Amino acid sequence: MIERRRFLTLIGGLAVAATPLAAVGPARARPAMRVHRDPSCGCCEAWVAHMRGSGFDARIEAAADIDAVKRRLGVPDALASCHTAEIDGYVVEGHVPAAAIERLLAERPAFRGLAVPGMPIGSPGMETPGMAPEPFQVIAFAANGRTSVFADFPRGWGG
Numbered sequence: 001m002i003e004r005r006r007f008l009t010l011i012g013g014l015a016v017a018a019t020p021l022a023a024v025g026p027a028r029a030r031p032a033m034r035v036h037r038d039p040s041c042g043c044c045e046a047w048v049a050h051m052r053g054s055g056f057d058a059r060i061e062a063a064a065d066i067d068a069v070k071r072r073l074g075v076p077d078a079l080a081s082c083h084t085a086e087i088d089g090y091v092v093e094g095h096v097p098a099a100a101i102e103r104l105l106a107e108r109p110a111f112r113g114l115a116v117p118g119m120p121i122g123s124p125g126m127e128t129p130g131m132a133p134e135p136f137q138v139i140a141f142a143a144n145g146r147t148s149v150f151a152d153f154p155r156g157w158g159g
Helices: 002-024 043-053 066-073 098-107
Strands: 033-037 058-062 083-087 090-094 113-116 136-141 147-153
Touching (some): 033 043, 043 058, 043 098, 066 083, 090 098, 098 113
Parallel strands (some): 090 113
Antiparallel strands (some): 136 147
16 A cells, blocks of 8 residues: 555656646747947947847847948938847847837748837837837838838837
């Protein structure tokens, strides 16, 4: 009887220990993000903090000539902002919210990248206490120069 009880306890313990592993399944890792920024820019750090807080592995690289990086990656002049990121074959220009990048990576459209032109107050990394968020759009851009609205944030990004 003792042997049987010990056996059942062992089997029960193994079943409980194995259940979480079976239920979880394989984790899907996000690709690393390489963020190019001008060494004198401060808001880029705040945007990177937003990305990291959303689960992205964002790595910062100081760029002595950020405009050369933008040209090399095909960012249209009209969509330029203060920093440029690369993630999984896409370009992310400026203060694009993590939710838009998540959607980009999930849908995998035939765009070159996404951009939030300028530095709108209330976009991720541009939150300013005492100032109302500005509406902004996330613009998708293609290698051929075509653009379209990818996401609209009429009241800022919403924190």
